[in-house]
Every structure is written in C-alpha cells, then in structure tokens.
Amino acid sequence: MTDTTDSSDDVPTANDDPTWAIELTPEHPPDRIADLAALAEDEGFDIAFASSHYFNRDPFVVCSRMANATEEIRLGPGVVNPYETHPVKLAAQVATIDEVSDGRAVFGVGAGDRSSLANLGIDRDRPLRRVLETFDLARDLWAGETVTHDGTFSATDASLNLEPPSGRIPTYVGAQGPHMLRMSAKHADGALVNASHPKDLEWAAGQLEQGLADRPEEYGDFEALAFASVSVAGSEEKAREAARPPVAFIVGGAAEPVLERHDIDREAATAVSDALERGELTEAFGHVTPAMIDAFCIAGTTETVADRFAAALEHVDGIVVGSPLGPDLEDAVERASEALTRATQ
Structure with a gap:
C-alpha cells in the first residue's frame, strides 16, 4: 500500500510486497468460480474479485x-455499480459477504459501463458523485449508523441488521478517467486502475498523486492496483488469440486520448467499434490488431507476462490479473502466479 502519512510518500509506486489479485468472471457456474478462487488462494493471490x-x-x-471454498483470500465484487442496484442494498450485500467469509470482504465499486447500462434503460448520471456517495454511505451503514441521504440517490432512515465482522471493509474504486482516479485517491482505500500498459499506468499515477495530495491523513493507506487484462499460456500465439475479445471491448470504449497515446490506427478502431455496435462480435474480434493487443492486454507466455508485470509495477502497488486470464483458466491462474513471482523477485 502507498503510505499517506508522509507527504513524501504520496505517490502510487510499487512496494516490496505488491498485492496479487485476480478477476474471476462468472460466465462459468459458481462452483467452478469457487474452485478457481481456491486455486488462486493456493497460488498466493491476496484478493479474488467476482x-x-x-x-x-x-x-x-x-x-x-x-x-x-477458501480460508484466507479476500473476496468481493469487482466491480459493481450503484445504478443497477441501490447503494443501500449494495452495502448490505457486501456486508453479507464479509459475514459469511469471516471478515474477508472487499468492496469493488465503479460507475459501470455506459453501453451496458443503456441496454437496461439506465442513464449513468453524475457518475463521480454517485460512486463517492455510495461508498461514503456504505461506510456509515457498516459502522451501525442510521442514514438519511438526499443526493444522486435517496435513502430515509436506512440501516442494516448486521454488522460486518471486519469492522471496516476496504473500498476499491474502478477508475480510468482523471476525475475518478483523483477522487479515489482522495477518498477510497484503493483504486482499480483500468489499464494494462505502462504508458497508461504512468499517466494514471500522476492523476492519483494529485488526489493523494488532498487525502485526509485519518483515511490511512491507499493502494493502487492495475486492473489489467491478462492472457497467459504456454503458447504466445494462443495467449494473444484469447485476448482478442476483451481487447475489442476495450478498444470499443476507449477514449480518444487513450487511442492517441498508443498510436492506434483510427480506421481499425472504428471498424471494431462499428462491429460491436451491430452485435457482430466475431467480426469485431477479427478487426483487433497486434498493436491493440500490445496496448490493452498483457498477453503471452509466462516469461513475457512476467516482464510486463514488472513494468506495470513501476507505477502501481499491485496487479489484478483480469480477464480473459488465458485459453485454459486453471493453467492461466498457475502461470499468472509464476509470472508475478518472477516479476517481484
């Protein structure tokens, strides 16, 4: 974690004991995800996000x-948004996970994907404020307070009938844009920086530094984790091929400055976006270029991925090994653990 008790330390940089986290995507049955979490725990991961x-x-x-299925690894959603579910309900759900895990919960919260919310007829209004209000309210509820709130959402005399055993559940904000990054550094316990490439992580670190400069001392430590798309396998080709779907969606939602930072061909990026909008997923994945994979995914063999992890850790306190993980999930969890070990030796 980044120590915020001294202004000279208010920079999100790597430390001697970086956090290992993993994203497990529930496109598979819950029992398989639970088995993967148990494997991740055995392989030394600290946090598993669903x-x-x-x-x-x-x-x-x-x-x-x-x-x-686990005993020590921390667990939580990564990330939920306060539009599909009311923030009071989210606080209760996270507290329940803390209870059933004997105090191991973490709260991964963000503004949500604009296009996915649009599919549900939800307007993502005032995302920065809503995310901040959500975890502020959750902290009060977890502390046993009765809360009335009137802001980007409303709650009247809301309280919980359970107290999370951990007392204070760490909140990690999913962030990519400058304002959300700065807000997370000022107010949250950590940021899940939606990036895989050192260029993006270096830029994000600068934004986080600005937020940390205004962080109240009583908030304690802050941790910046790269929420990186990772695809690792014994074959470089297979790993990169498995990276095509998530990279397509990243490109489809990438802001112009991000594309410019990596000199991504605009015509190719538009082809990906247009195909996604038409629902032609296979076509969209086919438009993904090698440069896009290099920019938006850590993909390759264990050795390649280890080198990329080491480069990322120059700018963050840890790494979330995010989807797709690789063509073989169990193999990918083991290889990602080995790559993290190599990167941190």
Missing part, C-alpha cells in the same frame, strides 16, 4: 461460494 455484468451470474452469489 466481476459484475448483468448477463453473467450474480457476483454476490458467486462470492458466497468462493467464501465457502
């Missing part, structure tokens, strides 16, 4: 299964 998309299995149900 990703949240309306078209996959419920992350809180999956986290409950993960809790039953």
Whole structure:
C-alpha cells in the first residue's frame, strides 16, 4: 500500500510486497468460480474479485461460494455499480459477504459501463458523485449508523441488521478517467486502475498523486492496483488469440486520448467499434490488431507476462490479473502466479 502519512510518500509506486489479485468472471457456474478462487488462494493471490455484468451470474452469489471454498483470500465484487442496484442494498450485500467469509470482504465499486447500462434503460448520471456517495454511505451503514441521504440517490432512515465482522471493509474504486482516479485517491482505500500498459499506468499515477495530495491523513493507506487484462499460456500465439475479445471491448470504449497515446490506427478502431455496435462480435474480434493487443492486454507466455508485470509495477502497488486470464483458466491462474513471482523477485 502507498503510505499517506508522509507527504513524501504520496505517490502510487510499487512496494516490496505488491498485492496479487485476480478477476474471476462468472460466465462459468459458481462452483467452478469457487474452485478457481481456491486455486488462486493456493497460488498466493491476496484478493479474488467476482466481476459484475448483468448477463453473467450474480457476483454476490458467486462470492458466497468462493467464501465457502477458501480460508484466507479476500473476496468481493469487482466491480459493481450503484445504478443497477441501490447503494443501500449494495452495502448490505457486501456486508453479507464479509459475514459469511469471516471478515474477508472487499468492496469493488465503479460507475459501470455506459453501453451496458443503456441496454437496461439506465442513464449513468453524475457518475463521480454517485460512486463517492455510495461508498461514503456504505461506510456509515457498516459502522451501525442510521442514514438519511438526499443526493444522486435517496435513502430515509436506512440501516442494516448486521454488522460486518471486519469492522471496516476496504473500498476499491474502478477508475480510468482523471476525475475518478483523483477522487479515489482522495477518498477510497484503493483504486482499480483500468489499464494494462505502462504508458497508461504512468499517466494514471500522476492523476492519483494529485488526489493523494488532498487525502485526509485519518483515511490511512491507499493502494493502487492495475486492473489489467491478462492472457497467459504456454503458447504466445494462443495467449494473444484469447485476448482478442476483451481487447475489442476495450478498444470499443476507449477514449480518444487513450487511442492517441498508443498510436492506434483510427480506421481499425472504428471498424471494431462499428462491429460491436451491430452485435457482430466475431467480426469485431477479427478487426483487433497486434498493436491493440500490445496496448490493452498483457498477453503471452509466462516469461513475457512476467516482464510486463514488472513494468506495470513501476507505477502501481499491485496487479489484478483480469480477464480473459488465458485459453485454459486453471493453467492461466498457475502461470499468472509464476509470472508475478518472477516479476517481484
């Protein structure tokens, strides 16, 4: 974690004991995700996030299964948004995971994907404020307070009938843009920086530094984790091929400055975006170029991935090994662990 008790340390840089985290996507049955979480625990990971998309299995149900299958690894949604579910309900769900895991919960929260929310007829209004209000309110509820709130959402005399055993559940904010990054550094316990490449992580570190400069001392340590798309396998070619789907979606939602930072061919990026909008996924994946994979995914053999992890850790306090992981999930968890070990030796 970045120590914020001294202004000279208010920079999100790598430390001697970086956090290892992993994203497990509930496109598979809960029992398989629980088995993968147990494997991740055996391989030395510190946190397992269950990703949240309306078209996959419920992350809180999956986290409950993960809790039953593990003993020490921290668990939580990574990330949920406060639009599909009311923030008070989210606080109760996270507290329940803390209870069933004997105090191992973490709260991964973000603004959500604009296009996915649009599919549900939800307007992602005032995302920065809503995310901040959500975890502020959750902290009060976890502390046993009765809360009335009138802001980007409303709650009247809301309270919980359970107290999370951990007392204070760490909140990690999913962030990519400058304002969300700075807000997370000022107010949250950590940031899940949605980036894989050192160029993006270096830029994000500068934004986080600005937020840390205004962080109240009583908030304690802050941790910046690269929420990186990773695809690792014994074959470089197979790893990169498995990276095509997530990279296509990253390109489809990438802001112009991000594309410019990596000199991504605009015509190719537009072809990816247009195909995604038409629902032609195979076509979109086919338009993904090698340069896009290099920019938006850490893909390759264990050795290649280890080198990329080491480069990322120059700018963050740890890494979330995010989807797709690789063409073989169990093999990928083991290889990612080995790559992290090499990167941190």
